[in-house]
Amino acid sequence: xxxxxxxxxxxxxxxxxxxxxxxxxxxxxxxxxxxxxxxxxxxxxxxxxxxxxxxxxxxxxxxxxxxxxxxxxxxxxxxxxxxxxxxxxxxxxxxxxxxxxxxxxxxxxxxxxxxxxxxxxxxxxxxxxxxxxxxxxxxxxxxxxxxxxxxxxxx
Amino acid sequence: xxxxxxxxxxxxxxxxxxxxxxxxxxxxxxxxxxxxxxxxxxxxxxxxxxxxxxxxxxxxxxxxxxxxxxxxxxxxxxxxxxxxxxxxxxxxxxxxxxxxxxxxxxxxxxxxxxxxxxxxxxxxxxxxxxxxxxxxxxxxxxxxxxxxxxxxxxxxxxxxxxxxxxxxxxxxxxxxxxxxx
Numbered sequence: 001x002x003x004x005x006x007x008x009x010x011x012x013x014x015x016x017x018x019x020x021x022x023x024x025x026x027x028x029x030x031x032x033x034x035x036x037x038x039x040x041x042x043x044x045x046x047x048x049x050x051x052x053x054x055x056x057x058x059x060x061x062x063x064x065x066x067x068x069x070x071x072x073x074x075x076x077x078x079x080x081x082x083x084x085x086x087x088x089x090x091x092x093x094x095x096x097x098x099x100x101x102x103x104x105x106x107x108x109x110x111x112x113x114x115x116x117x118x119x120x121x122x123x124x125x126x127x128x129x130x131x132x133x134x135x136x137x138x139x140x141x142x143x144x145x146x147x148x149x150x151x152x153x154x155x
Numbered sequence: 156x157x158x159x160x161x162x163x164x165x166x167x168x169x170x171x172x173x174x175x176x177x178x179x180x181x182x183x184x185x186x187x188x189x190x191x192x193x194x195x196x197x198x199x200x201x202x203x204x205x206x207x208x209x210x211x212x213x214x215x216x217x218x219x220x221x222x223x224x225x226x227x228x229x230x231x232x233x234x235x236x237x238x239x240x241x242x243x244x245x246x247x248x249x250x251x252x253x254x255x256x257x258x259x260x261x262x263x264x265x266x267x268x269x270x271x272x273x274x275x276x277x278x279x280x281x282x283x284x285x286x287x288x289x290x291x292x293x294x295x296x297x298x299x300x301x302x303x304x305x306x307x308x309x310x311x312x313x314x315x316x317x318x319x320x321x322x323x324x325x326x327x328x329x330x331x332x333x334x335x336x
Contacts, residue, residue: 006311014285016292045318048325049286052260052267053177057190061176062168065194066161069201 001038009039013046167213168197174214174288175221181283182225183232184272192228196221211297218288219298222280229276270320278313285310 001009011017012025029036175196183189199220200207207216267287271279284295285306292310296303 003308003311006315007307010307010310010314011292014291041318042314044325045314045321046286048263048321049267049282049317050289051287052264053283053287054180054264054268055173055176057172057176057180057193061172061190061193062165064190065168065197066165068194068198069164 001035005035005038006042009042010046012039013043164201171197171213171217175217177288178218178221178283179225181268181271181287182222182276182279183228184268188228188232192221192224195224199224215294215298218284218290222284222298226276226280266321266324270317273320274313274316278309278316281306281309282313282317286314 008017008021008025012022017025029039172193175193179193179196180189183192196217200217207213211219271282274282280299281295284290284298285292290298292303292306295301295310296306299306301309
């Protein structure tokens with residue numbers, strides 16, 4: 001089998017052929033028994049290799065490593081490890097947070113009052129932005145809006 | 156390192172140790188320096204943690220460090236004429252009819268890594284990432300900083316060599332394994 005065909009077979013195993021390439025490849029396998037046999041051999045070797053990697057350096061690797069990190073000169077910026085760990089879970093965090101707030105704050109007895117879980121959790125019916133802004137303007141105009149709430153302390 | 160930082164990094168090491176071990180031991184085989192290189196991977200990561208921008212996944216980032224440090228270790232080994240410390244396959248009755256239906260996973264691992272040790276480093280790195288660790292061609296190219304065409308060419312040549320090396324052992328057992336799938 002030449003290198004081009006060999007690469008084709010390897011790409012096929014990994015699902016890296018386009019739809020057209022995959023169709024042509026399968027057709028050729030059906031029509032050419034020698035080609036099909038060579039492809040089977042490659043697939044067999046590939047499956048034999050898959051999952052044969054080592055999984056560990058042995059027990060207590062992390063403990064031994066931490067001892068090494070205690071040596072002088074191995075100090076990164078404080079807080080960066082936590083930042084990266086947070087980053088790893090950042091994709092699912094908003095979903096988990098929203099689900100936790102809704103499920104944690106939902107009083108199931110309010111369901112009988114016709115409130116949605118979000119409304120029940122927030123304790124009021126959400127209003128749209130325009131409505132909320134108009135309401136605030138009314139409060140300012142009639143003196144019931146406390147402007148001191150808007151002062152931001154810089155120190 | 157503060158207590159909280161230490162615990163966080165410890166858990167990160169435990170989580171990613173299998174990835175680093177697979178890469179380093181795949182490249183270097185056994186030997187005392189394999190774990191040293193594994194530790195060095197995490198120490199390098201720890202020291203350069205500020206420059207990790209999160210563009211690549213942490214797994215890919217650590218694998219890249221592991222490959223580079225393994226290649227450095229292989230250069231050091233070459234000077235000492237100890238290129239790959241493979242586990243011996245002598246005494247493994249891989250083809251005999253001793254009643255077992257299947258390759259034991261540990262035997263298979265030893266056999267594969269013994270064969271890998273006989274393949275030069277540039278082909279070994281591609282085989283390891285693409286065929287054993289399951290990275291795609293594009294990911295492998297990214298880790299090794301090579302064009303995808305080069306990865307595929309090295310993969311093909313490496314696989315042909317590996318097929319030759321494994322063929323004597325695969326006759327019976329691998330076919331049994333295959334039939335079971």
